[in-house]
Amino acid sequence: MNRQRPHPCIEVSLDSILHNVSEIRRAAGQGKGIMAVVKDLAYGCGSVVVSRALASCGVEWLAVATAAEARALRDGGITLPVLVLGACDADELAWAGSHNVSVSLNDVADLAHMTRAGAPVRLHVNVDTGMTRLGLLPSELGAVVSTLRKNPALVCEGAYTHLACADVPGTATVDNQTKKFKSALDLLLQGGISPRLIHYANSAAIMRHPLSPECTLVRPGITLYGCKPDPLQDFPLALRPAVTLKAPVAKVKKVPAGTAVSYGARYIASAETHIATIPLGYGIGLPRKLTGAGSVLIRGRRYAIAGTVTMDYIMADVGPETDVSVGDEAVAIGYQGGECISPDEIAAKCGTIAYEILCGLSTRLDRYFMLKGEVVGRQEGLYF
Numbered sequence: 001m002n003r004q005r006p007h008p009c010i011e012v013s014l015d016s017i018l019h020n021v022s023e024i025r026r027a028a029g030q031g032k033g034i035m036a037v038v039k040d041l042a043y044g045c046g047s048v049v050v051s052r053a054l055a056s057c058g059v060e061w062l063a064v065a066t067a068a069e070a071r072a073l074r075d076g077g078i079t080l081p082v083l084v085l086g087a088c089d090a091d092e093l094a095w096a097g098s099h100n101v102s103v104s105l106n107d108v109a110d111l112a113h114m115t116r117a118g119a120p121v122r123l124h125v126n127v128d129t130g131m132t133r134l135g136l137l138p139s140e141l142g143a144v145v146s147t148l149r150k151n152p153a154l155v156c157e158g159a160y161t162h163l164a165c166a167d168v169p170g171t172a173t174v175d176n177q178t179k180k181f182k183s184a185l186d187l188l189l190q191g192g193i194s195p196r197l198i199h200y201a202n203s204a205a206i207m208r209h210p211l212s213p214e215c216t217l218v219r220p221g222i223t224l225y226g227c228k229p230d231p232l233q234d235f236p237l238a239l240r241p242a243v244t245l246k247a248p249v250a251k252v253k254k255v256p257a258g259t260a261v262s263y264g265a266r267y268i269a270s271a272e273t274h275i276a277t278i279p280l281g282y283g284i285g286l287p288r289k290l291t292g293a294g295s296v297l298i299r300g301r302r303y304a305i306a307g308t309v310t311m312d313y314i315m316a317d318v319g320p321e322t323d324v325s326v327g328d329e330a331v332a333i334g335y336q337g338g339e340c341i342s343p344d345e346i347a348a349k350c351g352t353i354a355y356e357i358l359c360g361l362s363t364r365l366d367r368y369f370m371l372k373g374e375v376v377g378r379q380e381g382l383y384f
Helices: 014-028 039-044 047-056 067-075 090-097 110-115 138-150 173-190 203-208 343-350 354-359
Strands: 009-013 033-037 061-064 082-084 101-105 121-126 154-160 197-201 243-248 251-255 273-278 295-298 301-304 314-319 329-336 339-341 366-371 374-379
Touching: 009 014, 014 033, 014 047, 014 203, 014 366, 039 047, 039 354, 047 061, 047 067, 047 366, 047 374, 061 067, 067 082, 067 090, 067 101, 090 101, 090 110, 090 121, 101 110, 101 154, 110 138, 110 154, 138 154, 138 173, 154 173, 173 197, 197 203, 273 329, 295 314, 295 339, 301 314, 301 339, 343 354
Parallel strands: 009 366, 033 061, 061 082, 082 101, 101 121, 121 154, 154 197
Antiparallel strands: 009 243, 243 329, 251 273, 273 314, 295 301, 295 329, 329 339, 366 374
16 A cells, blocks of 8 residues: 555646546537536645646636635746736736736626726626626626727627526526526627627536537536536546645554444444544544545445544544555545545435535645656645
8 A cells, every 4th residue: 555655635637637637528528619617626636737637638717716826826937828807906907917827897887997008908707697796797798898808908809707506406597597698798899899709517517418509618517527516416538636645644443342433433333343534534634524424445345434524633443454554645526446425425314515625625735746657746734
């Protein structure tokens, strides 16, 4: 077993991410580019190395939540075009204009900041067609068109919307939203604004809904990392989870029947057994809700988490006769041998979605990036 890493860590399989990109391309069809969503550290995976891998397989665009995330990509040597989905202040707008970074027009008030940026601003108009989060209402587009026509430094290169219920089986909301979006595009065109980049298809839409002819880019997020929009539903793509959370077994002790394990004595050994202690807990992102529900992989076998998940440790009941020993690799999320505990499985047990599981993985964990079985990058954990 792997004894080379003495501390908890995350492994990110770039092979899985590249496989998932090929599945997304197949589902999107010819003529559709990919704007890969790498916000929030690429859903906890590590945005710079993941973006480098995405660039290597021909992904055309990247999307992030903030200008700070875009800056981190540029500082890391990533040259792909980047779209910032959230708000930018005046300094961020000026920086974006000189670094091939595009910004989102989310509110009419943004136009005032953009016109004062002192540099050309490439923007994507975000149209709120039913998400009711960010974005312009269709009724506000007239004022936008007027301002854009008066300010040639504001270059409208794209338009997009976000689908709220694309993962809901049989939903009519996707058709309703795409019709509203098409009407908004017509308003822009009638006003002389012709965005060349049109995108609205998130992961669920790519897998379940036909794409309109005007769509030039798809905008996958969670599927890149091998997870489903909803862990309780079936989706057609053959995705491979990209993340493994692992740690070495720290202690193994033999205990008699009746021994209580962890806080609250929620687990009582029914017979003489061995308890393995593993340095993984909710402090690094393994949900406390796995208490009484979760499991770990050791030596390719599943063992139940025994008792309450603590901040820095979990315990596992590895049985009365065991070959588990200190230093053995324990996997709480990911692959070991022929077994896998996917983020979707964890999410389903915790009543949430894989997005939350991945984004909750601590930045203090070292991340190792794997390609063809070799470590091709390492991001050290942050302690501050």
